[in-house]
Amino acid sequence: MGLTAQSVSRFFSFRKKKQKDWAFPEELCRRFTLAEISAATQCFDQTLCIGKSAFGTVYKGRIKVDGDEDRKDVAIQRISGGSERRMREFRAEVQLLCQLRHPNLISLIGFCQENGERITVYDYMPNGVKHAVIHRDVKCFNVLLDQNLVPKLSSFGLSKMGPPALSNALIKMNSNLTGTFGYVDPEYLDSGNVTEKSDVYSFGVVLLEVLCAKSILILSNERPGSGAIFPDLIDPFLKGKVAPDCLKKFMNITVRCLRRTGAERPTMGEVQVELECALELQESADAVKQLKELGTSASTSLAPPLPAYDMEDYTYENISFSEINETFCILVRFI
Template sequence: MVMERTAQSVSRFFSLRKKKQKEKKKQKDWAFPEELCRRFTLAEISAATQCFDQTLRIDTGDFSTAYKGRIKVHGDEDGKDVAIKRLSKAGMGAFRAEVQLLCQLRHPNLISLIGFCQENGECIIVYDYVPNGTLSDYLFDPSNIKNKDPFPLTWKQRLKICIGAARAIHYLHAGIKHAVIHRNVKCSNVLLDQNLVPKLSGFALSKMGPPVLSNVLINDPVYAMSRQLTEKFDVFSFGMVLLEVLCAKSVSREILECGERGETFPAMIDPFLMGKVAPDCLKKFMNIAVRCQRWTGAERPTMGEVQVELECALELQESADAVKQLKELGTGASTSLAPLPAHDMEDYTYENLSFSEINETFCNRYLRESFSTDEAASVDSIASLDSTQGTLQIFLVSYIPLYVN
């Protein structure tokens, strides 16, 4: 009996020792170079957020809450403004993967990771603070914007934001050793800094290299045909972003409702933009959006091609604006005069522009079999899900194509 108890005690001793060794090894695996990713203590995070004061809350999702904070980084005595995302238990599954991924990524149009905290059951990620909110705020809910301009985003501002976002996604697909599929490209994940430079965020679903497929992705038309999830999934989602940028309407609700009422382009374009977009630029932009929505991945452009063509669209707009301004100022006017604001210039007309292709893609095709009220409600509920569970783009890829003949 004594020998049996002794054996049990020895077994427990070595079991506890082995467990502690595993924990130490796990902590060592989490070690990152200090210049890439810093581990903060919970005390530092608590001080930065004033114990997670609700007045500092900047965003609330189903699986996380984000706070604005101020924290010392790399010996900066004054500290810097940061965004601190505190994950709920349901959102902790993707925590480590997101931190490990973001610490390897550096691009001017990607959100910058500063560090993380994992202590006492808390999982927290610290990012650079981006002061102007999200692109979706500017397009769909300008009341959320504290310091918004008297006019909505101009067309050239929107184009530049789209170009920046395209550059970020192209970098993920082709600019690093192992391609990253973002899998959550949408307007609410495009943040805008003080100069309206876009910063792509929302990496909880992202995968580096061969992705592990989620059940919610099995109806992606690309995956259904090839049994492989590719970067063309992000291209499809980006096509939806382009549509929302042009219309200032959410795909999940407003654009579908417009289609149900029989509205088509150009009536669906944001009224603020009507007549401000040069015809050649609008034609190019619509062509890009349509091609991003092709049925198979092979038919869709790469994000590098999307970026180049959006840059071409911006050049077309700037050239058309310059020609039109010279005409309005008179042929003898000095070219050194300051450009007229876009809202003060005479409107462009679209009499010779065909909208049949974009109407077929975004209106007729998706509404060939209309959504019922219950189905529309399900779109809204899925659109509100956090990225760890599902996204609007995943839903659109897996659900809307089912209505295509």
């Protein structure tokens, strides 16, 4: 009996220790010590704080990576709260990002779990994408810009990983409702099933915010009933500078992303292609306008192009804004 009790005690002691330490393969992700993190952030000096959110505080730090003698700039997130839910989100983000490399995903280079601290260390290391990922919290706040203004999607604590390879099959999984108010897919709210199309909806909200240069919560207070409708809602900095064909294409993508059901929405691959098409339409229209305003032809012009702000504004008399206004009305009704 004594031996049995001792064996059981050892088993649970070993199991508890293993869960606490959370052994993680070093080849997948660098595990930093708390001493290294503390040195990199000068003991979490507030002057190095570069951002705060509900998940924690982000510091700019300098740390040695992969045995390099020189220290490099990194973003270090110190996750707040000690709940079991935060622990799950922390581990989910580490396990997910250590397997992903993509030019538009913020790249994880390491983490620290020591003395009750949960810390993630990020860098920008583009490569390829191995898994389909459902982010579940796409919003402007989580899209960061590097020194070259290249966008990086961050905050993967709520993310779900799909199968190892993308396929035509729609990933669908039951999930506890989570996300940010105003960005959450209404179909997800109704069914509890999160899909790749849930992120498409959230990205549609981001596109709307980009067009208007206002958050969705501010836009929800500028309802059509108060006189605020498109084209008046377009960012004044963009209004007149976006070519009509480009604007129509951009609005069409936005409206399609914000359809009420996932089946009606495009895939993110389709959204990318459509956005690239919108950019081509803008560049083509600008080139034609520049040639006209310089009074030359495409075959003989050697003059430098005019800056966009020196060109005459585009007009939108022949554009119908009814569809995006209708979509906007439906969207803000649920906020």
